[in-house]
Amino acid sequence: MSNGLVYVLPSLDGKILLPRQSHLGTFVGPQNQPTDIWPIKILCSENGRLYERSHDMIRREVYPMPDPSQRQVRPWMIAFRCAHIGCGNPYTIFAIEYADDEGERHLRAALSKAALGLCSGHATEVDQDTVEMWWLPY
Numbered sequence: 724m725s726n727g728l729v730y731v732l733p734s735l736d737g738k739i740l741l742p743r744q745s746h747l748g749t750f751v752g753p754q755n756q757p758t759d760i761w762p763i764k765i766l767c768s769e770n771g772r773l774y775e776r777s778h779d780m781i782r783r784e785v786y787p788m789p790d791p792s793q794r795q796v797r798p799w800m801i802a803f804r805c806a807h808i809g810c811g812n813p814y815t816i817f818a819i820e821y822a823d824d825e826g827e828r829h830l831r832a833a834l835s836k837a838a839l840g841l842c843s844g845h846a847t848e849v850d851q852d853t854v855e856m857w858w859l860p861y
């Protein structure tokens with residue numbers, strides 16, 4: 724595994740290698756250019772909770788580059804709407820998981836519990852028909 728000078732974000736139990744270009748922004752070269760999607764909410768699939776990260780927590784450092792021959796952990800983007808009657812609020816959250824079918828299953832299992840507190844005045848009900856999730860390539 725080789726190291727590269729990349730942009731990383733602290734997670735609950737380590738660091739997240741940010742994609743060079745994605746909905747999160749452009750993280751390449753001496754400048755990072757986050758989009759206005761920040762601060763972001765990140766789903767921890769271990770404990771089914773959301774935690775928040777802001778763009779000023781991004782650091783540029785030497786970090787191991789993903790080995791394409793290994794199972795990869797990548798940032799995921801998850802979009803859905805609340806199914807509570809009269810709500811329908813759209814949400815976009817992120818997660819750190821394996822970039823494969825098993826990772827997606829973990830995230831789907833954790834999503835409903837983690838999303839409970841997103842709406843104000845009622846418990847958020849994830850509308851499963853609206854759930855879209857995809858992982859962000861480096």
Ligand SMILES: [Zn+2]
Pocket residue numbers: 805806807810811812842845846847848
């Ligand atoms: Zn709602």
